[in-house]
Amino acid sequence: MASSWTQWPAIIGLLIFFALAVNTAVRSSPTVDESVHIFRGATLWQTGQLRFQAKHTPLTHWLNGSLLFTEPTLPDVTQLPSWAQNDRPTLSREFLWDYAPQPNIDRIFLLARLPIIWLGVLLGAVLARWARALSGRVGQAVALLLFAFSPNLLANFSLATTDGPLAAMFVTAVFAWQRFRLRPSFPRWLLTGIILGLALGSKLTAILLLPILLALSYSQWRRGQSWLRPGLLWLAVLPLAGLVFWALYGFELRPLPGIPFPVPAATYVGSLLKLQSDASGHYHAYLLGQTSQEGWFYYFIVAFLIKTPLATLLGLGTAVILITRRQQWRETAVLWFPALVLFAFASYSRLNIGYRHILSALPFAFLLIAQSVAPTLKRLRSPAAILVSLLSVWMIFGSLRQHPHYLAYFNELIGGPRQGYHYLADSNIDWGQSLKFLSNYVKEGSIPPQISYFGSADPAYYGVEFDPLFDGKTGESLNFARANPKPGRYAISANHLVGQVLVEQDMFDWFRRQEPADDIGYSILVYDVTKVATGSWIAHCADPTSPLNEETAVQLVGQPIQRHIYFDCRSSWVFPEDGAPGWYILPQQDTWPAADDFPHNLRQVYAHNASALEPSYAVWYWDGGADLAAWTAVSNAPNLPVSFGETAVLINYRAKESTWQTIWQVNAPTTEPLTIAAHLYADAPTPSVADGLGFTSDQWQPGDWFIQTHQFDAEVNGRYLETGLYNYLTGERLAPFVQLAP
Numbered sequence: 001m002a003s004s005w006t007q008w009p010a011i012i013g014l015l016i017f018f019a020l021a022v023n024t025a026v027r028s029s030p031t032v033d034e035s036v037h038i039f040r041g042a043t044l045w046q047t048g049q050l051r052f053q054a055k056h057t058p059l060t061h062w063l064n065g066s067l068l069f070t071e072p073t074l075p076d077v078t079q080l081p082s083w084a085q086n087d088r089p090t091l092s093r094e095f096l097w098d099y100a101p102q103p104n105i106d107r108i109f110l111l112a113r114l115p116i117i118w119l120g121v122l123l124g125a126v127l128a129r130w131a132r133a134l135s136g137r138v139g140q141a142v143a144l145l146l147f148a149f150s151p152n153l154l155a156n157f158s159l160a161t162t163d164g165p166l167a168a169m170f171v172t173a174v175f176a177w178q179r180f181r182l183r184p185s186f187p188r189w190l191l192t193g194i195i196l197g198l199a200l201g202s203k204l205t206a207i208l209l210l211p212i213l214l215a216l217s218y219s220q221w222r223r224g225q226s227w228l229r230p231g232l233l234w235l236a237v238l239p240l241a242g243l244v245f246w247a248l249y250g251f252e253l254r255p256l257p258g259i260p261f262p263v264p265a266a267t268y269v270g271s272l273l274k275l276q277s278d279a280s281g282h283y284h285a286y287l288l289g290q291t292s293q294e295g296w297f298y299y300f301i302v303a304f305l306i307k308t309p310l311a312t313l314l315g316l317g318t319a320v321i322l323i324t325r326r327q328q329w330r331e332t333a334v335l336w337f338p339a340l341v342l343f344a345f346a347s348y349s350r351l352n353i354g355y356r357h358i359l360s361a362l363p364f365a366f367l368l369i370a371q372s373v374a375p376t377l378k379r380l381r382s383p384a385a386i387l388v389s390l391l392s393v394w395m396i397f398g399s400l401r402q403h404p405h406y407l408a409y410f411n412e413l414i415g416g417p418r419q420g421y422h423y424l425a426d427s428n429i430d431w432g433q434s435l436k437f438l439s440n441y442v443k444e445g446s447i448p449p450q451i452s453y454f455g456s457a458d459p460a461y462y463g464v465e466f467d468p469l470f471d472g473k474t475g476e477s478l479n480f481a482r483a484n485p486k487p488g489r490y491a492i493s494a495n496h497l498v499g500q501v502l503v504e505q506d507m508f509d510w511f512r513r514q515e516p517a518d519d520i521g522y523s524i525l526v527y528d529v530t531k532v533a534t535g536s537w538i539a540h541c542a543d544p545t546s547p548l549n550e551e552t553a554v555q556l557v558g559q560p561i562q563r564h565i566y567f568d569c570r571s572s573w574v575f576p577e578d579g580a581p582g583w584y585i586l587p588q589q590d591t592w593p594a595a596d597d598f599p600h601n602l603r604q605v606y607a608h609n610a611s612a613l614e615p616s617y618a619v620w621y622w623d624g625g626a627d628l629a630a631w632t633a634v635s636n637a638p639n640l641p642v643s644f645g646e647t648a649v650l651i652n653y654r655a656k657e658s659t660w661q662t663i664w665q666v667n668a669p670t671t672e673p674l675t676i677a678a679h680l681y682a683d684a685p686t687p688s689v690a691d692g693l694g695f696t697s698d699q700w701q702p703g704d705w706f707i708q709t710h711q712f713d714a715e716v717n718g719r720y721l722e723t724g725l726y727n728y729l730t731g732e733r734l735a736p737f738v739q740l741a742p
Contacts, residue, residue, distance in 0.1 A: 009137070010128040013144030014121050017154070021120055024158040024404040025113040029435035030096075030105065030457040031407075031427075034160045038112045039092035041065025041160075043077050048250060050267045052088055055274060058248050059169070059201035060162045063115035071111055073103035089456075097458040105461060112160035120157030123168035124148065127363055130175050134367065135374035142377070143370040145392055146312055147363070149399035151409035156356055158406070159433075162203045163356035169199035170206060170338070170360045177213050178334050181233060193237045197244025204275055205360075208345060212338050213237075219333040285352035286425035286500045295350030300343060303355045306423055308362075310411050311395040316365050319372035332368060339364035354427035407433050408494075408522035417522040421494040426501075430454055430494035434521030438491060439464050441520050447489045449526065452508070454493035454501060475503030475613055481558025483510055483583070483606035483619040489517075490527045497525055506608045513605065533605070533621055536562050537582035541569035547617040548585055556606070556619060557583050565699055571709050572694025578703035581624035588618045593707070601626040628705050632663050637740065643667070644725045644734040647674070648700070653721070655742045658714045660690075660721055666704040670697050675728040677737065678710035680718035687722065688712050718742060 040052050041064030050058065068074055077083065080094045096105060124147050131143035147153065157164040176195045180188040196213075200206050217230035246252075249265040256266050263269050285295050287302060296302075305313070323332055339361035346357045376384040402409050402417065408429045410420040420429045432455020439462040442448060451466040453459055459466070469480040492508055499505030511527050518526035538553050538561050540546035548556070550564050567574045569586050573594055576582060586592065588607055595602045606619035632651045634640045641651045647670045654661040662676060674697035679687035690710035712718065724737035 009141055010125075010132075010144055013128070013141075013148040014124045017124050017148040018117060018121050020148075020154050020399075020403060021117045021158045022114075024154055024406060025110060025117060026106075027404045027436060028158060028407075028433045029437075029455065029462070030109050031159055031161070031431040031433050032454075032456045033427075033431070034109065034112070035092040035096055035456045036088050037061060037160050037162065038064050038068075038108065039077070039088065039095045041112060042068055042074065042095065045069065046077050050249060050252060051086065052091075053267050053271070055204070055271050056162065057201045057203055057206070057268060057271070059198055060116070060160075060165045060203070062248065063119065063165065064112040064160045066115055067111040068108065071104065071108055073101070074108065075099045075103060093456070097461070102461070105457075109160065113158060116160055116164050117157055119165055119168045120153065123153075123157075123171060123363060126168075126172050126175050127366060131367055131370045134371045138377050139370035139374035142315075142374060142388070143366045145395070146315070146366040146369065149309075149396050150312075150362065150366075151309065151399055151402055151406040152307060152355060152359060152362060154399075154403075155406035155409065156359055158404075159431075161356075163359050166199075166203040166206060167360040167363060169195065169202040170209065170342075171363045173199040173206075173209055174213070174216070174334065174338050174364075177216065177237070180237070181217060181230070184233060189237065190240070193240025194244050196237060196241035198248070200241065200245045201248040204271055205342075205345070205357075207272070208341055210238075212341055216334055216337065219330065219337070283351060283353055284500055284505075285350075286498050287352065288423055289498075291499065291505060292352075295352040297347050297350070299350075299352040300346050300355075300358050303424060303428065304343075304358060306410055306414050306420075307355045307428060308411065309395050309398060309409075310413065311391040311398075312365065312369070313411075314391065315369035315373060319369045322372045322376075323368075332371065335364050335368045335371065339368075355424075356427055405434070405521045405523070407431055418519060420522065421498060421525065425495050425498045430523040432457055432493075434523045435459060435462055435464065437521045438462075438524055441491070441526075445489075449489040449491040452490070452492045452496045453524070454495040470502075470504065470507055473503070475507070475611075477504075477507065477555065481556060482507060483556040484533050484558045484621075485510060485529050486532050486558060487529050490529065491520065492525050492527065494523050494525060504611060504613055506606075506611075509608065510606050532558070533581070533623075535559055535582035535621070535624075536580060537565060537576045538563075539565040539567060539574055539576065539582065539584045541584070541586045542566045543568060543570060543587055546585065547587075547615045552614070553583075553585055556585075563701075566696070567706070568694030570694075571692060571711075573707045574695045575622070575628060575705040576703075577701065579622075579624055579626055579628045579705065582622055584620040584622065586618050586620060588616055592620070594622075595620070597631070598622075598626045632705075639738055640740075642736065642738050644736075647672075647697075647734065648725065650723070650738065651705075653723075653740050655721070655740070658712045660710045660712070660740075662708050662710070662723055664706050664708070666700040666702055666706075668702055669700055672727050673697060673729050674725050674734070676708050676710075677722065677724050677726055677733075678708075679722040680710075680712050681720055681722065682718050688718070691728075 037060065041061040043049060043052055044058060044061050045065040045068065075095055077095060080091055082090050082094055127143045127147050128140050132140040173196045176192040180192040196209065199209055214234050217234045221230060246265050249267060252265055252267060253262045254266045255262050256270055285292050287296055287299055323329060342361045343358055351357065373388065377388055408417050408420055410417045414423055435455055435457050442464055450469060452469050468478055470477045492511060495501045497508050497511060499507065514527055516525040517528045520526060546566060554561050563576065565574060565576055601623050602620055604618055605621045608614055608617050610616040634652050641649050643649045646668050648667060649665045650662060651665050652663045660678060675691055675693040678690045681687045690712050693708060695706045721740045722737055723740060725734040726732060
């Protein structure tokens with residue numbers, strides 16, 4: 001009776017995990033990868049064919065499809081229009097979304113997710129058993145608490161994907177091997193071989209188990225012991241594991257290209273051969289506001305630090321300190337070594353698309369924490385026990401508060417899940433799981449939002465109808481002014497916001513510069529655009545040519561533009577139409593001279609990095625609110641302002657070291673090809689010359705203001721500058737020329 005009573009804490013922990021995972025599965029929309037996994041599972045059960053198993057192992061798909069036979073609306077995969085092709089995304093879309101009559105999507109996904117949830121419960125049972133063996137009931141309670149309320153485990157075990165099964169089978173295989181290694185017997189050999197075979201079939205990454213288990217075989221070896229025995233024990237398990245693994249492939253035996261003889265589980269071997277090329281990169285990764293196709297070696301370090309609950313991080317840090325102090329690294333190798341190898345492999349691969357790739361390391365961390373801290377918790381009133389109790393409450397509260405949006409979990413180090421999109425993207429936050437919540441938001445809201453949704457599910461199935469803001473294939477915007485969106489409410493998936501999955505990665509850069517008004521499941525950001533910016537002109541920096549044509553520029557700002565101006569922004573600046581509102585299209589640069597002088601009137605509203613569609617450029621908006629006359633008022637130049645005929649007025653100037661700026665206002669258009677003379681006189685009779693005009697006179701309109709920069713050699717110590725306008729073809733001056741003191 002007492003023994004039975006001691007099992008209740010573990011049972012309660014498993015039931016909590018099961019309840020949270022099931023509720024999450026029911027409320028989460030289909031995610032991007034699930035459709036293909038479920039199609040693969042249905043294909044295995046309906047046809048037994050392995051043709052769609054490339055790059056994946058079949059255990060998860062056998063599980064995904066194991067309950068689908070109970071769904072009467074499930075389509076026959078062989079009747080799909082594209083069945084003869086090997087295009088998995090197309091077939092999965094036809095299987096779930098394009099088939100008539102429409103199958104019961106929510107029921108299909110729940111049936112596919114349930115076996116994964118049960119596998120998660122199995123993982124919890126293994127952790128409970130292992131933690132009890134390592135550190136008694138206290139350690140078991142610690143491990144089960146960390147497991148039952150783990151946002152990352154709950155997120156992945158509530159989806160029909162491969163990362164949860166890998167974590168469950170990986171940990172179970174190490175546990176079974178450890179028990180067999182410590183006390184070899186036929187039942188333990190049988191169990192270890194079966195579990196190892198199943199684990200190898202859970203995901204390609206599971207092949208790491210083979211060297212890990214071999215290394216663990218020798219982790220406790222002592223001098224004087226046989227070198228052969230640990231290795232022979234490892235070898236003894238492999239035939240049975242291989243047989244179980246081969247059974248998952250239906251005892252497939254066929255040749256492969258380049259291999260002249262039949263190969264067992266040839267589909268798996270072919271997938272392994274492709275593993276290196278896939279792991280080497282060429283996926284768009286996102287980290288800390290930057291994108292890369294090469295990835296970062298520290299990606300998973302950052303992901304682990306900001307997506308793991310702080311209670312777990314604190315517990316792991318404490319465990320490291322205690323293990324070091326107690327000199328127990330060798331004794332605990334079975335816990336930290338597999339996790340370290342998994343972490344190192346994920347970092348080396350540079351496949352930086354989600355925390356899920358290090359998920360299998362997390363249960364080992366729970367066990368390490370439980371074993372390390374359990375001895376200090378036996379006294380219930382000790383400071384350590386009180387601290388752990390507070391951390392436990394903190395973790396439970398944080399997990400329940402996040403429910404059911406576990407995929408988008410981020411800890412308090414960065415301010416919680418609402419800040420997550422600033423740091424990570426992809427399956428770390430937005431896998432399309434919030435479509436149901438978006439549907440409720442649209443139905444309950446008073447303002448229908450304009451939507452940019454990332455996901456493989458059909459929004460119309462959930463009653464979400466919207467016109468796309470861009471063409472998903474070409475990347476071109478569709479009636480959407482990227483640099484000046486029209487007023488309204490916008491709901492934008494985080495992956496679209498950061499550009500992680502878009503052809504045009506900077507489509508929503510304007511929104512990145514705003515604070516969201518709300519969010520949906522932490523993965524869809526809601527913005528309220530209250531007013532549209534207006535303007536009558538666009539000034540293009542010709543450096544040496546404008547990066548955009550006029551039609552594209554007008555589409556960017558979404559306003560009827562009467563005037564396009566071209567100027568050399570490196571040597572000049574222009575304020576058209578007496579400083580009226582408008583836009584500048586410039587090279588990307590942190591600041592521009594006018595932004596320093598008018599910080600609130602000139603601001604960058606959009607940036608575009610070079611892509612296959614457009615070059616690099618930035619869009620800055622001038623709001624027209626600055627008083628140019630007051631800004632250029634002359635205080636210490638008695639001979640200014642001065643008019644040059646009826647064409648232009650030299651308003652003012654500035655001199656700083658070797659740089660001079662002349663400030664002008666246009667009075668009337670001109671047909672003369674004018675430029676500005678800038679002759680800096682020093683002691684020598686011949687002046688230093690820096691003539692030039694970056695805003696050509698054929699564009700001048702009354703009311704235009706412009707600034708011309710004249711750069712001289714730094715060695716010249718000028719006494720005065722002679723300046724004025726002249727015809728650069730004939731050399732004829734427009735009187736008068738003026739002399740300006742430094």
